[in-house]
Amino acid sequence: MEYVFRFNGESKDKRVEELKTMFLNRGYQVLDFKENSNQKGIYYLEPRVEPKENFWTSVVSGSLVFGYQPQIINVPAGITYISLNDDLEFIEANNNLTAKAMREIVNQEYRGRSKKVLFCGYGKLTAALEKVFSDWKIGVLNFNWHKMPEITQKYGNEAHFKTAPFKDFPVIINTIPSDIIKVADWDKKCVKQKIYDLASAPFGFDWTGVEQSDYDYQVLPGLPGKFYPKEAALAVFTSIEKYLLLHAKPALVLCITGSACSFVK
Numbered sequence: 001m002e003y004v005f006r007f008n009g010e011s012k013d014k015r016v017e018e019l020k021t022m023f024l025n026r027g028y029q030v031l032d033f034k035e036n037s038n039q040k041g042i043y044y045l046e047p048r049v050e051p052k053e054n055f056w057t058s059v060v061s062g063s064l065v066f067g068y069q070p071q072i073i074n075v076p077a078g079i080t081y082i083s084l085n086d087d088l089e090f091i092e093a094n095n096n097l098t099a100k101a102m103r104e105i106v107n108q109e110y111r112g113r114s115k116k117v118l119f120c121g122y123g124k125l126t127a128a129l130e131k132v133f134s135d136w137k138i139g140v141l142n143f144n145w146h147k148m149p150e151i152t153q154k155y156g157n158e159a160h161f162k163t164a165p166f167k168d169f170p171v172i173i174n175t176i177p178s179d180i181i182k183v184a185d186w187d188k189k190c191v192k193q194k195i196y197d198l199a200s201a202p203f204g205f206d207w208t209g210v211e212q213s214d215y216d217y218q219v220l221p222g223l224p225g226k227f228y229p230k231e232a233a234l235a236v237f238t239s240i241e242k243y244l245l246l247h248a249k250p251a252l253v254l255c256i257t258g259s260a261c262s263f264v265k
Helices: 014-025 088-109 124-132 145-158 188-192 223-227 229-246
Strands: 004-007 030-032 041-044 064-067 080-083 116-120 137-142 159-161 171-174 194-197 216-219
Touching: 004 014, 014 030, 014 041, 014 223, 014 229, 041 229, 064 229, 088 124, 088 194, 088 223, 088 229, 116 124, 137 145, 145 159, 223 229
Parallel strands: 004 030, 004 041, 041 064, 064 080, 116 137, 116 171, 137 159, 171 194, 194 216
Antiparallel strands: none
């Protein structure tokens, strides 16, 4: 094998163990980040991990580093960083697992009579959430004018721009990685709601002037790895294999034509 698979042995992410097994089954050697090796590696960084300088000094030149961050600016020369979130098929698979896990959490924690949910943001993750909450009444809070005609056509009066009647929704799920939702403007009745944040930092809610502890608010990172580690690892493994196939060194093929008696010449 041209590469060995490298992983963080101290990780608590269940995907890591699954990935180790998958690479072993493909004939790869698997090594902890701390183990010495001069062979080029396929390094896996868990979600929300942004490596520090001491990580890069241990990476063998010519290696590939796969992570979830859209871009990392301190990558040394000779090392290639690949964002898994540049792979649309991976994004779809990961979002579907996130949405499925989110529905499981809501089923466990919410026992109210009103099945009404507000999704904050209208991107690929919201599209996945819409599928698993299809039996609920859905509202969408959007911050992009150009998306409003589509959302309004789909949800009518439950399509909202910049603000929404938050008190009307017992469950609120955010997908926006920007704290642009002003909680201080909410009706005080909202404190009893289930509020979940699936976005990356700085998340979606601006808690300025509000006691966050007064709300039933949870940040839920890495749901695919927690709920469906094997499926989540398979999405990563498939994306890595696809990258390796697309960037494989081309083979040189020589085709000799004519009769066999002329081959020696």
